Amino acid sequence: MKGKILIVDDLHPVFKERATALGFEVDDLPNITRQETLDAIGNYTGIALRTKFSIDAELFDAAPNLKFVARAGAGLDNIDEAYAAARNISLINAPEGNCDAVGEHAIGMLLSLANNFRQADMQVRTGIWDREGNRGWELKGKTVGIIGYGFMGSSFARKLSGFGVKVIAYDKYKTGFSDAYATEVSMEEIVKHSDVLSLHIPLTAETRQMVDDEYFFHFKKPIFFISTARGEVTNTKAVLNAIQSGKIMGAGLDVLEVEKFPKLAEQAWYQELVNSGKVLLTPHVAGWTFESYRKISEVLADKLAALPIH
16 A cells, blocks of 8 residues: 545545555545545645645645645645745646636637627616627637646637737747747737736745736726636736726636635725626636546546655
8 A cells, every 4th residue: 555645625436436445444434524634634645636625744744654635626836835845745736637627618718808708698687778989809819828828828819829810939948838829028018009908826935926017008098807716816906996997808717815705895995896887797717617627636546646655
């Protein structure tokens, strides 16, 4: 036996099946609490989760035998990466598993915003037939700016390839990534040319609250703004301010600085957000499709098989 894995979140059963086939003993306990995890984690070689709680110093210190953390999702922002590195604990995640879902969701949000789907639907349901007020914008001929060209950003670019748009991308940590779907550019070119801006960057100390009033100020044209990354990257009030000033024509937000109720409803900007007819909201589901639920666990299992665990 290679060791024991504790699953503390809702993962597709294929991960447990594949891990067991690799020689691990797997305890699948999606309803386990953090305290129960702290009490038990000392017996485990690995832990697998989505977003249930943070894997921080407290948890690492309670896990002397831990060799890896498997994150069923794209980011690692709920894991203390520096502490894991100091302990020589491997971290695996699965952006390959939900990048198609995120790309499609971003496309859906963009099309909805550009064509006033939400407003038009609500009006027709209440007896209003307003063709002029719901006239839309075609994507063809527009320039789409992508920030971050990893699995998510490149997936969005591929999905855009049939719309006749020009796709430009900026990534602070990569160079030479131009391909058939996007052209690498500077941030100056993003702000000068973009008609659409879509975020596909991880949450780090550097990116937290990166998108603020000053960030939007530099854009030369009114834009549609899409965020399927992490809510804490964007200052929500800055988005609302940019809508008020006309800098943002419409915003599609799958993620917010504060998520879940009742805490979300307590935010000072919440009422303005829900009252805005130029904002489309979804509850952090861009990467969470029926297909990605399985694919994420398959990717995690593949990466688990490649870990040098002895």
